[in-house]
Amino acid sequence: MTAMTMQxxxxxxxxxxxxxxxxxxxxxxxxxxxxxxxxxxxxxxxxLELPAMGDCVWxxxxxxxxxxxxxxxxxxxxxxGDLVLVPHGSGHRCWGREEAPTPLVFDLxxxxxxxxxxxxxxxxxxxxxxxxxxxxxxxxxxxxQLVAALPAVIHIEASQSTRADWMRSTLExxxxxxxxxxxxxxxxxxxxxxxxxxxAIRTWIERDPGAQTGWLGALRDEQVGAAIARIHAxxxxxxxxxxxxxxxxxxxxxxxxxxxxxVGESAMRxxxxxxxxxxxxxxxxxxxxxxxxxxxxxxxxxxxxxxAFKRVMGEAPRDARRxxxxxxxxx
Numbered sequence: 001m002t003a004m005t006m007q008x009x010x011x012x013x014x015x016x017x018x019x020x021x022x023x024x025x026x027x028x029x030x031x032x033x034x035x036x037x038x039x040x041x042x043x044x045x046x047x048l049e050l051p052a053m054g055d056c057v058w059x060x061x062x063x064x065x066x067x068x069x070x071x072x073x074x075x076x077x078x079x080x081g082d083l084v085l086v087p088h089g090s091g092h093r094c095w096g097r098e099e100a101p102t103p104l105v106f107d108l109x110x111x112x113x114x115x116x117x118x119x120x121x122x123x124x125x126x127x128x129x130x131x132x133x134x135x136x137x138x139x140x141x142x143x144x145q146l147v148a149a150l151p152a153v154i155h156i157e158a159s160q161s162t163r164a165d166w167m168r169s170t171l172e173x174x175x176x177x178x179x180x181x182x183x184x185x186x187x188x189x190x191x192x193x194x195x196x197x198x199x200a201i202r203t204w205i206e207r208d209p210g211a212q213t214g215w216l217g218a219l220r221d222e223q224v225g226a227a228i229a230r231i232h233a234x235x236x237x238x239x240x241x242x243x244x245x246x247x248x249x250x251x252x253x254x255x256x257x258x259x260x261x262x263v264g265e266s267a268m269r270x271x272x273x274x275x276x277x278x279x280x281x282x283x284x285x286x287x288x289x290x291x292x293x294x295x296x297x298x299x300x301x302x303x304x305x306x307x308a309f310k311r312v313m314g315e316a317p318r319d320a321r322r323x324x325x326x327x328x329x330x331x
Contacts, residue, residue, distance in 0.1 A: 035135035036116050037190045038105075039178035042067075044126030047100035048108065052091035056135040057147060059197050060084045060094070063175040065129025069094050071153050081158025081168050083200050087150040089135070096129055105133075117186040119178075132174055134193055141277030142232060146201070149216050151208075156200045170196055218262035223248040227259065227267070235275045236298040241267050276312040279305070283317055284324040290317045 035056055042048075042065070050058055060069065066079045071092040078084050086092055093102040110118035120133075138144050158167060174192045177185045205211040212220070219225040227244045230237075237243075244267055245255035259267040275297040282293045294305030309317050 033137045033139055035137060036118065037132065037134040037186070037193055038110070038118050038120050039174075039189060040120040040122070040131045040133050041128060042096060042120075042131060043123030043128045044096050045098055045100040046123030046129075047093065047095035047102035048105045048122065049093045049102040050086075050091060050105050050133075050135075053089040053135060055137055056089040057138065057197065058086035058089060058092070058135050059133065059193065059200075061132040061171055061174065061193065061196055063130040063132060063171050063178070065096070065127065065131070067094055067096060067129060067131055068099070069153075074153070076153060076155050078155065079158070081171060083156045083167065083196055085150075085154040085156075085197065085200050086152070087147050087154060088152060090152060096123070097127070100124075113186050117190065130175060130178065132178065132189065132193060134190075136194065136197060139281070141274070141281055144277075145215060149211075149214055150201065150204065151210055154200055154204045156203055167196065167199065215263060218259075221258075221262055223250055223255070224259050224262050227255070228263075228270075231271055231274055235271075235278045236296050238298060239268070239271050272308060273312055275299075276309050279309060279317070280313060280320055283321045293317070 035053070060067065060078065060083070062078045062080050062082045062084075064080050066077065069076045069078065069084055069086075069092055071086055071090055076084055095102060105120070108120060108122050110120050112118045138147050156167070170192055174189055174196075177188045177192070205216060211217070219228060226248050230244065230247050231239065241256050242252050244259075245252045248255065250258070256267060259270070263270055265273075279293050279297045282288065282296065283290075286293075288296075290306070291302040294300075294302050297305070299305035299308070306317055309320070313320060315323070
């Protein structure tokens with residue numbers, strides 16, 4: 001779904017309001033591309049290390065047993081039913097009941113099912129833990145903005161989750177699929193992983209004070225959130241501070257001050273940055289011309305679009321497209 005086909009906000013008594021709550025606005029752009037999924041059967045003593053991958057969200061769903069994860073010097077202990085996310089792709093170490101050597105996970109032998117799915121069996125032969133690990137990328141610019149707002153670690157504990165029964169049953173299904181390799185098991189497990197990752201992010205947004213400020217906090221504001229939804233839905237519209245303020249029934253000055261206070265940047269700077277991220281997504285995913293891309297995000301001139309793109313993104317549109325093509329070929 002492109003930015004041009006997204007659901008628009010509605011109106012109540014002439015005032016624009018989001019047709020989805022703030023959490024939905026943050027999550028409905030989430031489009032994930034699996035880097036890899038790895039059901040892991042780990043017997044005590046065991047340990048492993050995952051490298052830093054800046055554009056990747058690491059996750060660990062503990063199906064049975066327990067694990068300790070050290071991220072940025074902080075150790076998080078997880079038990080069966082827990083889910084741990086490392087949203088910014090930080091390198092980290094994992095081990096079982098007791099700390100053990102942690103070889104790089106990619107150096108350990110795997111049963112490779114396909115290029116994105118492998119099964120790991122590792123450890124000293126003692127008590128076993130079953131953990132589904134993996135890494136995913138978020139494709140859409142709004143999803144990447146959401147990830148940037150997340151903390152270094154999200155640890156959803158089964159005992160404290162408002163969705164404990166749902167999470168538990170999902171992990172049980174995941175465990176069943178990983179015990180044997182029935183036709184389509186890798187597809188089922190990968191999709192279940194995507195679901196529990198979104199659930200973990202949603203749970204964090206709902207209950208953590210850190211989600212009440214910044215961009216996520218702004219989405220919760222009735223008027224600024226509605227304005228952001230408008231910008232997302234129609235990046236090519238001829239926006240101005242006055243037109244955005246009119247959309248949400250505020251004065252120009254009050255809207256400008258409130259938007260900057262909540263979001264941390266001016267409304268028009270946000271519009272420009274959003275347009276450039278949408279344009280980057282189009283350049284990566286389509287073969288439409290740069291002029292066509294420019295028009296879709298509100299620019300009459302390819303030259304003015306290219307200048308704005310380079311100012312915001314740090315490289316020219318053609319270079320960004322070439323970089324994306326090279327990265328795709330490498331993968």
